[in-house]
Amino acid sequence: LSLSLPFAVGQCGNQVGCRFWDLALREHAAVNKKGIYDEALSSFFRNVDTRSGGDGPDIYKGKICSLKARALLIDMEEGVVNEILQGPLRDVFDSKQLITDVSGSGNNWAVGHKLYGYQYRENIVEKLRKAAEHCDCLQCFFIIHSMGGGTGSGLGTFVLNLLEDEFPEVYRFVTSVYPSGEDDVITSPYNTVLAMKELNEHADCVLPIENESLFDIVNKIHQMINSGKLGSTVKQNSLVTSSAGSAKTVQEKPFDAMNNIVANLLLNLTSSARFEGSLNMDLNEISMNLVPFPRLHYLVSSLTPLYTLADVNVPSRRLDQMFSDAFSREHQLIQADPKHSLYLACALLVRGNVQVSDLRRNIERLKPSLHFVSWNQEGWKTGLCSVPPVGHSHSLLSLANNTCVKPTFIELKDRFMKLYKKKAHLHHYLHIDGMEQSCFSEAISSLSDLIEEYSELDATKGGPRTDPSRLKIAV
Amino acid sequence: MSIVTVQLGQCGNQIGHEVFNAICSDVHGTHGLCSKKENESYHDACQERFFCEEESEVPVARAVLVDMEPKVISQTLSMAARSGYWKYDDRSHFCQKQGSGNNWANGYSVHGPRHKEVIMNLVQKEAEKCDRLGGFFTIMSMAGGTGSGLGAYVTQCLRDAFPTSFILNHVIWPYGTGEIIVQNYNSVLTLSHLYQSSDALLVHENDVIHKICAQLMNIKQISFRDVNQVIAHQLGSVFQPTYTAEGGLHYSRNPLGDLMETLVPHPEFKMLGLRNIPQMPENSLAYSTFSWPGLIKHLRQMLIANAKMEEGIDWQVRPPRLGSSIPSSHSTNKPLQFNTSIANLVILRGKDMHSIDLGSFRDPSLYTSWLNPQDAFNAWKTPRAFNKYEKSASLVSNSQFLLKPLDNVVGKAWNMFASKAYIHQYTKFGIEEEDFLDSFTALEQVICSYTIL
Numbered sequence: 001l002s003l004s005l006p007f008a009v010g011q012c013g014n015q016v017g018c019r020f021w022d023l024a025l026r027e028h029a030a031v032n033k034k035g036i037y038d039e040a041l042s043s044f045f046r047n048v049d050t051r052s053g054g055d056g057p058d059i060y061k062g063k064i065c066s067l068k069a070r071a072l073l074i075d076m077e078e079g080v081v082n083e084i085l086q087g088p089l090r091d092v093f094d095s096k097q098l099i100t101d102v103s104g105s106g107n108n109w110a111v112g113h114k115l116y117g118y119q120y121r122e123n124i125v126e127k128l129r130k131a132a133e134h135c136d137c138l139q140c141f142f143i144i145h146s147m148g149g150g151t152g153s154g155l156g157t158f159v160l161n162l163l164e165d166e167f168p169e170v171y172r173f174v175t176s177v178y179p180s181g182e183d184d185v186i187t188s189p190y191n192t193v194l195a196m197k198e199l200n201e202h203a204d205c206v207l208p209i210e211n212e213s214l215f216d217i218v219n220k221i222h223q224m225i226n227s228g229k230l231g232s233t234v235k236q237n238s239l240v241t242s243s244a245g246s247a248k249t250v251q252e253k254p255f256d257a258m259n260n261i262v263a264n265l266l267l268n269l270t271s272s273a274r275f276e277g278s279l280n281m282d283l284n285e286i287s288m289n290l291v292p293f294p295r296l297h298y299l300v301s302s303l304t305p306l307y308t309l310a311d312v313n314v315p316s317r318r319l320d321q322m323f324s325d326a327f328s329r330e331h332q333l334i335q336a337d338p339k340h341s342l343y344l345a346c347a348l349l350v351r352g353n354v355q356v357s358d359l360r361r362n363i364e365r366l367k368p369s370l371h372f373v374s375w376n377q378e379g380w381k382t383g384l385c386s387v388p389p390v391g392h393s394h395s396l397l398s399l400a401n402n403t404c405v406k407p408t409f410i411e412l413k414d415r416f417m418k419l420y421k422k423k424a425h426l427h428h429y430l431h432i433d434g435m436e437q438s439c440f441s442e443a444i445s446s447l448s449d450l451i452e453e454y455s456e457l458d459a460t461k462g463g464p465r466t467d468p469s470r471l472k473i474a475v
Numbered sequence: 476m477s478i479v480t481v482q483l484g485q486c487g488n489q490i491g492h493e494v495f496n497a498i499c500s501d502v503h504g505t506h507g508l509c510s511k512k513e514n515e516s517y518h519d520a521c522q523e524r525f526f527c528e529e530e531s532e533v534p535v536a537r538a539v540l541v542d543m544e545p546k547v548i549s550q551t552l553s554m555a556a557r558s559g560y561w562k563y564d565d566r567s568h569f570c571q572k573q574g575s576g577n578n579w580a581n582g583y584s585v586h587g588p589r590h591k592e593v594i595m596n597l598v599q600k601e602a603e604k605c606d607r608l609g610g611f612f613t614i615m616s617m618a619g620g621t622g623s624g625l626g627a628y629v630t631q632c633l634r635d636a637f638p639t640s641f642i643l644n645h646v647i648w649p650y651g652t653g654e655i656i657v658q659n660y661n662s663v664l665t666l667s668h669l670y671q672s673s674d675a676l677l678v679h680e681n682d683v684i685h686k687i688c689a690q691l692m693n694i695k696q697i698s699f700r701d702v703n704q705v706i707a708h709q710l711g712s713v714f715q716p717t718y719t720a721e722g723g724l725h726y727s728r729n730p731l732g733d734l735m736e737t738l739v740p741h742p743e744f745k746m747l748g749l750r751n752i753p754q755m756p757e758n759s760l761a762y763s764t765f766s767w768p769g770l771i772k773h774l775r776q777m778l779i780a781n782a783k784m785e786e787g788i789d790w791q792v793r794p795p796r797l798g799s800s801i802p803s804s805h806s807t808n809k810p811l812q813f814n815t816s817i818a819n820l821v822i823l824r825g826k827d828m829h830s831i832d833l834g835s836f837r838d839p840s841l842y843t844s845w846l847n848p849q850d851a852f853n854a855w856k857t858p859r860a861f862n863k864y865e866k867s868a869s870l871v872s873n874s875q876f877l878l879k880p881l882d883n884v885v886g887k888a889w890n891m892f893a894s895k896a897y898i899h900q901y902t903k904f905g906i907e908e909e910d911f912l913d914s915f916t917a918l919e920q921v922i923c924s925y926t927i928l
């Protein structure tokens with residue numbers, strides 16, 4: 001049982017987390033018809049004997065009794081977590097997995113990181129240890145959070161540090177929602193840059209997500225469905241934005257569709273570790289193959305297809321279209337265009353009835369239009385998982401280590417500097433114990449260095465290729 | 476004598492399973508096309524070599540399954556048991572939970588030492604079940620983390636624990652356009668280490684087998700299962716029983732030993748390639764007839780022109796004329812595409828053996844000068860047809876077959892190494908830049924040796 005332990009931190013993190021657990025249950029229910037607690041389920045859920053009331057011992061085999069998510073939910077406000085505990089997923093969590101407070105972090109990274117971090121450190125460590133005890137073998141931690149606020153951003157990155165201290169060998173994957181330019185939180189650039197420094201130094205892999213991209217995808221799907229252009233009807237539960245078939249029956253909230261996309265991202269990312277396939281791809285393999293240099297660990301992700309038609313027959317043209325779409329600008333989960341930037345590495349995780357020849361054919365077809373760095377001309381990592389997502393016959397997750405993240409970071413830096421030059425709102429941060437001006441200057445310096453590293457790589461793009469001369473052996 | 480198979484990692488276990496399937500289905504098939512007595516001898520020899528008769532109703536494969544994550548082994552064990560014809564020993568496997576992360580260093584330096592005792596105990600148990608141990612056959616890919624890294628470590632342990640046994644490593648060469656980004660690093664580290672402990676490396680390239688599936692087997696949507704089945708067929712064609720001596724009365728008892736003796740005269744040259752003809756979809760078999768002269772002619776040309784399969788052979792390539800001007804350091808008088816051999820082994824299975832003339836394979840111009848031509852070439856035969864092919868011929872060759880692929884892999888790995896990309900992932904687990912340099916040096920030496928043949 002090789003396991004992942006997700007941490008949902010802050011409002012955004014918990015809302016996404018909630019969608020994630022819901023869709024995970026839906027996915028496993030679709031595959032696991034007999035109600036047996038199997039290895040796939042065990043990667044995200046414990047099976048607990050609750051017959052004697054309360055929290056009984058874990059059951060490792062046999063019928064499903066009561067599934068409990070392996071997770072820690074952290075928020076400094078109670079609203080979101082309370083909603084989860086009153087909603088259809090209430091039995092999936094128990095109080096020992098929650099850490100909450102009442103007043104929130106006021107969209108202040110310093111409050112989240114320094115104040116609450118210090119205050120809740122022991123509590124978090126204790127709950128973390130307990131949760132880890134239930135796992136036979138912990139392979140990776142997931143943090144789900146947003147960067148622009150206070151809790152997710154500040155306390156979330158505090159937890160990241162903590163994880164490195166307590167379990168240095170376990171991989172740390174972070175799914176970070178970056179604020180858009182028109183974010184209504186004025187100080188979001190500060191929070192984001194301060195959090196970025198932590199991600200640079202302590203995360204193994206970061207999957208940046210931008211709300212704008214999620215929003216665009218949601219709109220695109222609405223338009224598709226309402227325009228009547230599609231010949232047939234779309235399978236509701238296949239929409240990457242949909243909660244159909246999950247436990248959530250209440251009317252969908254505005255962010256639900258967007259959060260479902262992120263939840264699906266995580267499901268697809270872990271699918272090969274949970275289900276069988278002819279070429280497995282574990283999370284530690286993703287880190288190994290996609291991170292050529294320690295700090296360059298930001299991966300641009302895309303999910304295709306966004307929906308399936310109710311037509312049963314899927315010509316292979318559609319299959320190839322799925323691969324093409326994965327590289328298009330519109331399918332990326334951040335505002336980026338990988339096709340026109342430089343690839344350091346690319347991973348393709350395919351689910352469903354797709355074979356190695358389909359994979360190879362499409363890589364051959366798409367390769368010529370993509371730019372790969374000179375020392376990684378054939379930099380593809382591939383995985384084949386037999387079990388498709390709900391409502392699909394096949395799907396593709398692509399993860400790219402690509403210099404197209406640079407514009408996002410440059411914009412972030414610009415927005416930060418606009419505020420910082422005027423020293424706007426700095427006092428809110430500096431009066432927190434442990435915060436100094438140097439935190440800001442170090443953070444922006446860290447970001448600048450990162451941007452510089454990407455720029456240096458970009459400079460090599462399209463340049464002449466001189467292969468280094470080989471070792472000479474005396475005959 | 477019996478062979479103990481060690482299946483390592485996802486690839487090793489998936490292929491191993493297909494190999495035992497192919498062997499079993501061959502033995503139980505009714506297409507032996509030979510006398511009942513012959514069939515029984517064949518069956519018995521095969522049993523002894525690969526299976527154990529325990530109290531169970533079906534033969535038990537002599538195999539140890541090793542992987543660092545549980546899904547593949549669990550699938551492999553259950554698929555075998557479901558076949559009804561054979562199975563694995565339920566206790567003869569070892570797995571962990573978290574995999575090797577495609578990290579050779581993790582497989583070699585962490586998992587290896589940590590699990591050495593348990594794994595070697597399983598191997599010892601299997602070895603003890605054999606009346607006489609003929610050696611070890613390990614199956615692994617060199618691209619990943621477990622098969623490659625842990626595989627290299629286990630091979631070393633096998634060599635230490637069984638210093639006089641034969642060890643043949645079956646190594647899978649990954650697709651050129653990536654299955655794994657660090658595959659070239661993993662390959663370089665694997666090959667250089669195997670070279671030290673193994674007796675020979677028998678190589679299959681995914682790209683080549685894929686082409687066979689596409690062009691010869693006419694498979695439209697090729698899966699790894701298809702690829703593995705072709706590989707299993709080719710391996711079966713080598714390891715199923717044969718008579719190694721002319722006029723031999725018994726099936727050979729020592730296949731690995733015989734293989735090493737005929738093909739590996741010098742420890743610097745351990746890379747063996749494999750070709751098998753004919754290959755075609757099963758439903759075409761009934762409509763095809765083969766002649767030995769035809770098969771042998773094609774196989775010979777495949778050898779000298781370095782063709783990967785029986786279609787698209789370059790018939791223009793000819794062996795060089797002997798007695799031409801003596802080359803200085805490189806064989807400049809040999810046409811560039813000509814594949815020079817050190818030693819070759821041809822294996823023939825099927826009826827009407829008496830008419831076969833293998834003189835063309837004994838032509839001294841095919842070989843380097845340091846062995847006697849009669850020692851450089853050997854033929855094994857059996858009248859018993861293999862796996863529904865009325866006649867089939869295999870070639871195991873110690874030649875320049877793998878020179879170009881090896882050079883490619885080393886080149887790409889070196890290119891990446893020069894930029895230091897991914898090195899931190901290896902140093903994290905104890906493989907330093909120096910270790911990489913040692914491996915590069917070792918392989919450049921092998922490349923050089925094969926180039927100047």
